[in-house]
Amino acid sequence: MSDFHVGVSGLVKVYPGATAPAVDNVTFSLPRGEMLALLGPSGCGKTTILRMIAGLVDPTAGEIVLNGRSIAAIPVHKRNIGMVFQAYALFPHMSIAENIAFGLEMRGVDRSERDQRVRRALDLVKLSGLGERRVSQLSGGQQQRAAIARSLVIDPELLLFDEPLSNLDAKLRDEMRDEIRDIQARTGVTAIFVTHDQEEALSMADRLVVMSNGKVEQIGTPGDIFDRPATGFVARFIGSGNFFPARVSDKPGLLEVQGLGRLKASQPLPASGLAEILIRPHRLTLATAAADNHFTGTVEHIVYRGQVQSMTVRCGEQRLQADLFTHAGQLPQIGDRVSLAVAAEDITLIGKADL
Structure with missing residues (x-):
């Protein structure tokens, strides 16, 4: 893993009394300046991995490497890792500037340099002029920006995010998702964030580690994982x-x-036998009987989603979902017979069928 800025190898965590590892032989690495998402359902081990990297939880086995050296034996306060918590963890009795400066003060940075770095951090997260405000005087999004500034002001080797957007409403989540990605790209800091939200992971990360039951299911770019x-x-x-x-x-x-x-299907197929295939709903299109890969069914159910109309179509014994853009002219209604088509490259073979 020497070619990477951060990596874990064979990472294991077994909690006392547990019947199975919380983290089971996890290995991944990340180049400098990229953002990686640990994605999976609750209880899959992603937060435990983040806390082991931060030094808040001791691994049972495995290695954690940062900038070419093992950090497993380095105490948490000497790892030079910034962490943004789900609940922001800002001190309510301090001003925003004092919160941001706290880490620098603990490191013995003199007052003049502290003030300069705090001002730069406030500018970076678009909180200029708000440094003297109390935490209670900021919105949720502003508090999140302040927490990010506090983590960045120490010039960390690595920035960790633990479910950073889960406490925000939907509109603010979308805004902060773009903000965090923009801040990370502008600073060039290597970052890892934990989320159970697939849209968040796909839109923010350079690469994803998808996890289930403590194990890695797949590592890849957003395109690899989705397609x-x-x-x-x-x-x-x-x-x-x-x-x-x-x-x-x-x-x-x-x-x-x-x-x-x-x-x-354009994907290589086994010589014979059974397989399971995946067709994404948005890959289906209305078609004529002359189209390749077409089939006909009856519309049983429709859900209007604004930009998309989701239809449930029965084709023989199969039911499938088709998502059609609402600007695509006259759309089918319940009871209509429709012909649908899918391109050969949009049929994904995902393994043997469970029959």
């Missing part, structure tokens, strides 16, 4: 999807799916 899920868990956890058991046809490149007929 080429390596396991059934990843395919179902990331985005929505239509999953079908399919039989490999005796004709090369074709899959036989009950209710949908023969579909051509």
Whole structure:
């Protein structure tokens, strides 16, 4: 892992009395200046990994490397790691400037330099002129910016975020998601954040580590994870999807799916046997009977979502979801017969079918 700024190797955490590891042989690495998301459902071990990197939890086994050296034996206050907590952890009796300066004061930085660095940090997070305010006088988004400034002002080797947006309302979450990504890109700080929100992870991270039950399911870019899920868990956890058991046809490149007929896939297929395929709802389009990979069904249910109309379509014994953009002309209604098509490259093979 010497080519990477931060990495963990064979990381394990077993809590006393537990029947299974909270973190089970996790390995990943991250180049300098990139942002990585630890993504997974509650209890999958992602926060435990973050806390082990920070030094707040001792690993049972494994190695943590930062900037070419092992930090497992280095105490938390000497790791030069900034951490932004879910609840911000700002001191309510201090001003925002005093909160930001706290870490510098603990490091013995003199007053003049502290003031300069605090001003730069306030500018960076768009809180200029608000340094003398109390925590209670700031909005949730401003408090989040102050927490980020406090972590950045120490010039950390690594910045850690623990569910940084979970306490914000939906609109503010979207705004802060872009803000955090912008701040990270402008500073060039290497960052890792924990989230259970797939949209958050896909839009913010350079690469993702998807986890389940303490283990790594897949590591990759957002595009890799969404378009080429390596396991059934990843395919179902990331985005929505239509999953079908399919039989490999005796004709090369074709899959036989009950209710949908023969579909051509561009992905290499096994020579024979059963497989499970994934078709994302937004990859389906209205089609004519002449289109490749087309099938016909009846619209049973419609949900209007503003930009998208989600339809449930019955094709024989199969039900599938199709998401159509609402500007695409006259859209089908409940009871209509529709022909749908999917491109060969949008059929994803995710493993053997569980039949």
